[in-house]
Amino acid sequence: MHPSSRQYPLLIQSLPQSSVAEAFKTLRTNIKFSTDGAEPKVVLVTSAEKGEGKSTTTASLVTAYALDNKRVLVIDADLRKPTLHHFFGKSNRLGLSNLLAQQCSLEEALLDTGIPNLTMIASGTIALLPTEILGSDRMKDLLQKLAESFDMVIIDSPPVLMFSDAQILAAQCDGVVMVINCGRVKAGIVKKAKEQLEFVGAKVLGATLNNVKKYDEDFHYYYGVK
Numbered sequence: 001m002h003p004s005s006r007q008y009p010l011l012i013q014s015l016p017q018s019s020v021a022e023a024f025k026t027l028r029t030n031i032k033f034s035t036d037g038a039e040p041k042v043v044l045v046t047s048a049e050k051g052e053g054k055s056t057t058t059a060s061l062v063t064a065y066a067l068d069n070k071r072v073l074v075i076d077a078d079l080r081k082p083t084l085h086h087f088f089g090k091s092n093r094l095g096l097s098n099l100l101a102q103q104c105s106l107e108e109a110l111l112d113t114g115i116p117n118l119t120m121i122a123s124g125t126i127a128l129l130p131t132e133i134l135g136s137d138r139m140k141d142l143l144q145k146l147a148e149s150f151d152m153v154i155i156d157s158p159p160v161l162m163f164s165d166a167q168i169l170a171a172q173c174d175g176v177v178m179v180i181n182c183g184r185v186k187a188g189i190v191k192k193a194k195e196q197l198e199f200v201g202a203k204v205l206g207a208t209l210n211n212v213k214k215y216d217e218d219f220h221y222y223y224g225v226k
Helices: 019-032 054-067 096-100 130-134 137-149 165-170 187-199
Strands: 042-047 072-076 110-112 118-121 152-156 175-181 204-210
Touching (some): 019 054, 042 054, 042 137, 042 187, 054 118, 054 152, 072 137, 096 130, 137 152, 175 187
Parallel strands (some): 072 152
């Protein structure tokens, strides 16, 4: 299998002492203390609409966890328009959809990202019925098994208001982090997405603002769970 022909850079790797990197470390810490009980272990990252930066946030967040010596698994559960494999230069020919369809083993689906402590399951072959696959008992059993094997499992999903995939996944997770593109997405849209998540019993841990220009016009800044 050939790796991705393109790779998206992660600022948390190239500039580990930057404000960007520190913001993701803050997000990591805020997730840890976002509940009164046990630390959330299976976390979904989503957004209200497309193009808000949820996949970039996911890739940087899991890297922040890995840098903290956590055994992290990141899953690309966007079975419609996957992009997460590009951040790590990996192939998307085998992944979650193939695993759930029993077309490959878990061992075959687990990918070494090249970052210590960080493993990935790509989206895999574009699925015909993604909503049904993600809501299956096989998906629930898989998440339970993976939660027992890793310190953190973080899932990238499609936007909430485009498909029901995010709602289905959120109901299976310990918590949800919403990515909001500051200045682009209206408050009413975000509120609607949050209500849809809460309707299925999902625990929304908070939101992180993307594209807030504060220090340097060349970078996007992310803020912790609120």
